[in-house]
Amino acid sequence: MSTTIWIILAAAVATYLTRIGGHLVMSRFERIHPRVEAGLNAVPAAVLTTLVAPEMLHAGPAEWLAIAVAALVALRGGLMAMFLAGAVVLIVARQFMG
Structure with missing residues (x-):
């Protein structure tokens, strides 16, 4: 495979991991502190x-x-x-x- 394809695949995996990682971290909390919610809204x-x-x-x-x-x-x-x-x-x- 060419270098470009490896870079695209690595970027896709990194993007997926950051998105699913944020979801997994936030799903562990029963409620989100108002300051955290305000920060996320910003x-x-x-x-x-x-x-x-x-x-x-x-x-x-x-x-x-x-x-x-x-x-x-x-x-x-x-x-x-x-x-x-x-x-x-x-x-x-x-x-x-x-």
Whole structure:
């Protein structure tokens, strides 16, 4: 087998083990402490921030517009609505703003 296939298989196994490992650890607890639950609830926002923040340093007008719209939608909507609104505005703005 080529090196690429071994890397893909290793990544698949590592991904599976981390997902099943987290499930196995959390399933051993009868109840989750509120601070742990709050921390777990903050993970999606933290991941999204790590993806968006570096791009803001090199953002143009289209990207800033998309970020602003996504921020406004986030005030009223959920995570998916925010993501979709930002993506749509970014695509349209890039078509017209260059």
